[in-house]
Amino acid sequence: MPLTPPEVVAAAKQIEKVRREKAGAKGADRARPAEKALAEVGIAEGDQDNASASKTAEEIGQLRKHRGRRERDLSISAVISGIRRQADRTHKKLGELIGLWEELVPGQLAAGSRLTKLRGGVLHVEVDSSAASYELDRLLRNGLEGVLRERFRGTLTGIRLRVGRPEGGQSPPDSNAGSGR
Numbered sequence: 001m002p003l004t005p006p007e008v009v010a011a012a013k014q015i016e017k018v019r020r021e022k023a024g025a026k027g028a029d030r031a032r033p034a035e036k037a038l039a040e041v042g043i044a045e046g047d048q049d050n051a052s053a054s055k056t057a058e059e060i061g062q063l064r065k066h067r068g069r070r071e072r073d074l075s076i077s078a079v080i081s082g083i084r085r086q087a088d089r090t091h092k093k094l095g096e097l098i099g100l101w102e103e104l105v106p107g108q109l110a111a112g113s114r115l116t117k118l119r120g121g122v123l124h125v126e127v128d129s130s131a132a133s134y135e136l137d138r139l140l141r142n143g144l145e146g147v148l149r150e151r152f153r154g155t156l157t158g159i160r161l162r163v164g165r166p167e168g169g170q171s172p173p174d175s176n177a178g179s180g181r
Helices: 005-030 034-041 048-067 077-104 107-111 130-151
Strands: 113-119 122-127 158-163
Touching: 077 113, 077 130, 107 113, 107 130, 122 130, 130 158
Parallel strands: 122 158
Antiparallel strands: 113 122
C-alpha cells in the first residue's frame, strides 16, 4: 500500500533520526541521506525499487535505440549512387583504354568495335563482323597489343575478340529460314 506524501515525509524523518543515532550526529550532517532526498521528491523507501526500475528501463530504451537495427533506406538514391559508383569505376578503368584504342586502331575498325569490359587484365572487345575480327586479330598480333600494353597505365594481359550483334541489338536474319533444311 503506497504512502501519502505526509506519511513519506514522516517516514523519512524517522529513518534520518535512526541513522543519526547509529552514526552519531557528526556523520549524518556531512552527507545528505538518500531517503531524505527520495522523501522530498515524494518517493517512499519501498518505492525506491520502482524508481530504479524505471531508470533501468529508460537506460535499456536508450541502449536499444543506439544498438538496434536501423531501418533500411528504401529510397532510390542508394540505387542511383551505386550505379554512379559503378559507372565511375568502369569509366576510370576503360576511359584511358578507349582513348588509346581510338588513337591506335584504324578508324573503320575502331568504329566497328566496342570495348565491353576489362576484367582480370583481359580486355574484351566486341566487333560487328568476322572480317573486322580477323583484321583486328592480325593487327594485335603484329604489335598493336604490345603498344597498348606499353601505353596503358593499368594491367593489360590480353585482348579477347568476339563477334557481336549489330548496334540495333537484333540478330541478323537467318538465310536458311525458308530453304527446308
